[in-house]
Amino acid sequence: MHNRRNFLKTAALAGGAVALSGLTGCAMGSRPRGHVVVVGGGYGGATAAKYLRMWSQKGVDVTLVERNPQFISCPISNLVIGGDKQMADITMSYTGLRDTWGVKVIEDSVIALDAAARKLRLASGGELGYDRLVLSPGVDFMFEQVPGLEREEARSRVLHAWKAGAQTVALRKQLEDMPDGGVYALTIPRAPYRCPPGPYERACLVANYLKKSKPKSKVLVLDANEEITSKKALFTTAFERYAGILEYRPNSELREVDAASRTATFDFDTVKADVLNVVPPQRAGDIAAGSGVKLVNKRWVDIDWLSFESVNTPGVHVIGDAIFPAPTMPKSGHIANQHAKIAAAAILNLLAGEAPNPEPVLMNTCYSFVDSKNVIHVSSIHQYDAAKKVVLPVPGSGGVSAAANELEGKYAMAWAKNIWADMLV
Amino acid sequence: MKLLRWVAGLGLAGTLGAVWAAGQPDPNLARNLAATCANCHGTDGRSVAGAGNEGLAGTDKDTLMQKLRDFRSGARPATIMHQISRGYTEAQLELIAAYFAARK
Numbered sequence: 001m002h003n004r005r006n007f008l009k010t011a012a013l014a015g016g017a018v019a020l021s022g023l024t025g026c027a028m029g030s031r032p033r034g035h036v037v038v039v040g041g042g043y044g045g046a047t048a049a050k051y052l053r054m055w056s057q058k059g060v061d062v063t064l065v066e067r068n069p070q071f072i073s074c075p076i077s078n079l080v081i082g083g084d085k086q087m088a089d090i091t092m093s094y095t096g097l098r099d100t101w102g103v104k105v106i107e108d109s110v111i112a113l114d115a116a117a118r119k120l121r122l123a124s125g126g127e128l129g130y131d132r133l134v135l136s137p138g139v140d141f142m143f144e145q146v147p148g149l150e151r152e153e154a155r156s157r158v159l160h161a162w163k164a165g166a167q168t169v170a171l172r173k174q175l176e177d178m179p180d181g182g183v184y185a186l187t188i189p190r191a192p193y194r195c196p197p198g199p200y201e202r203a204c205l206v207a208n209y210l211k212k213s214k215p216k217s218k219v220l221v222l223d224a225n226e227e228i229t230s231k232k233a234l235f236t237t238a239f240e241r242y243a244g245i246l247e248y249r250p251n252s253e254l255r256e257v258d259a260a261s262r263t264a265t266f267d268f269d270t271v272k273a274d275v276l277n278v279v280p281p282q283r284a285g286d287i288a289a290g291s292g293v294k295l296v297n298k299r300w301v302d303i304d305w306l307s308f309e310s311v312n313t314p315g316v317h318v319i320g321d322a323i324f325p326a327p328t329m330p331k332s333g334h335i336a337n338q339h340a341k342i343a344a345a346a347i348l349n350l351l352a353g354e355a356p357n358p359e360p361v362l363m364n365t366c367y368s369f370v371d372s373k374n375v376i377h378v379s380s381i382h383q384y385d386a387a388k389k390v391v392l393p394v395p396g397s398g399g400v401s402a403a404a405n406e407l408e409g410k411y412a413m414a415w416a417k418n419i420w421a422d423m424l425v
Numbered sequence: 426m427k428l429l430r431w432v433a434g435l436g437l438a439g440t441l442g443a444v445w446a447a448g449q450p451d452p453n454l455a456r457n458l459a460a461t462c463a464n465c466h467g468t469d470g471r472s473v474a475g476a477g478n479e480g481l482a483g484t485d486k487d488t489l490m491q492k493l494r495d496f497r498s499g500a501r502p503a504t505i506m507h508q509i510s511r512g513y514t515e516a517q518l519e520l521i522a523a524y525f526a527a528r529k
Contacts, residue, residue: 358451
């Protein structure tokens with residue numbers, strides 16, 4: 001009897017809490033209220049900030065912490081490196097989030113998270129409290145895995161340009177300064193990394209530039225993977241069009257870099273380049289990686305696919321490139337935007353005392369330029385599997401372009417303009 | 426004991442509430458599904474002017490559904506929509522089409 005009474009008490013208290021929060025949600029018309037802080041204003045974070053405001057009819061307060069004064073897009077940045085676009089074409093302000101949506105945008109960095117107290121410490125010295133937190137930190141680089149690139153000085157000479165911004169400009173400058181007959185070498189890390197087709201697109205656009213302006217030059221693509229990791233047949237065809245300029249070498253894992261001589265060492269090979277472009281191995285951005293949220297393989301954040309909430313840290317939702325991906329799901333700006341919408345919807349439900357949408361759907365499209373005008377795509381659709389508790393690609397859906405074509409070159413720019421507006425305007 | 430029964434009653438209501446909630450679709454399901462289209466077709470189907478992709482806001486539901494069905498069957502030529510439309514169920518496409526039709 002005693003045991004039974006204790007059990008009833010416990011069950012009743014737990015159940016009562018559910019009932020009361022449910023009633024509150026109904027009585028108030030399920031209007032969510034609270035303060036959400038979003039850290040990182042890229043494809044994931046900017047989208048989350050806008051949609052939290054839009055979908056709550058501005059009822060939820062949103063603060064966006066972003067260290068850069070402006071948004072600079074990684075997608076389309078390979079066209080800047082190839083000389084087809086300018087930085088101004090991929091740079092946008094946060095004014096729309098501020099003025100149209102009433103997001104409080106703070107130019108600052110987060111240096112510590114106290115998830116138990118639900119507050120953040122900022123680099124400028126202040127503290128920021130939240131009811132729910134969205135981390136969209138992107139990736140940071142595992143330079144410790146690239147001997148020779150541990151020091152900042154080496155990294156200013158051997159660039160990654162895998163975060164759009166100053167490095168994009170600097171890599172373009174290195175290519176412009178390279179003599180005709182020079183060698184541009186690009187190293188690709190083992191998957192998963194940000195933007196699977198990105199390195200192959202970059203190789204094409206640099207080859208396209210060199211073919212026109214410095215035709216005696218070479219592009220060497222040194223891939224740690226066994227084969228091209230995205231749109232393989234289409235990139236193989238594109239590479240054939242650059243025969244004589246572009247050479248692709250699979251199974252080439254970078255072992256060491258000598259920045260002074262721009263030399264890259266592999267297991268059976270050494271390459272001396274005029275422009276050495278190393279895309280290093282990656283993991284979840286520092287803010288997430290160091291915050292105590294559970295990581296998979298010490299690299300990517302483990303999340304619940306219904307809410308994007310960390311599996312071990314309540315109230316902390318992680319989106320974008322930083323998460324451990326679902327099967328066949330790429331790390332792309334497009335998919336980060338889709339993560340953000342599921343997370344925003346779930347957070348608003350949770351703030352109103354309701355469960356997240358039990359059947360989320362995500363869609364991805366990645367367009368890649370193989371020259372200034374012709375484009376190839378890969379697309380996929382991912383639906384939630386309640387038994388497996390993960391989103392899975394839908395059989396028979398998605399796919400790639402039949403061949404590179406100019407029409408998709410137009411659609412690629414239409415995609416860029418619409419997704420940038422979807423995040424920022 | 427009276428109090429205990431009262432609290433236990435609340436507990437039962439709470440459990441039932443959770444069961445009902447689990448069986449029900451999200452009230453914002455159509456909105457959430459339609460948001461997956463915004464990357465190319467604009468927030469709420471309002472494409473950026475001059476961007477070059479079709480805006481979907483305010484399009485008649487039956488017209489939109491017919492287009493989507495034709496994309497799925499291959500009757501309507503496409504670069505990508507034949508692949509994307511096959512990733513959604515008929516019921517999901519109906520919700521999406523109705524949502525965009527209602528955006529004026």
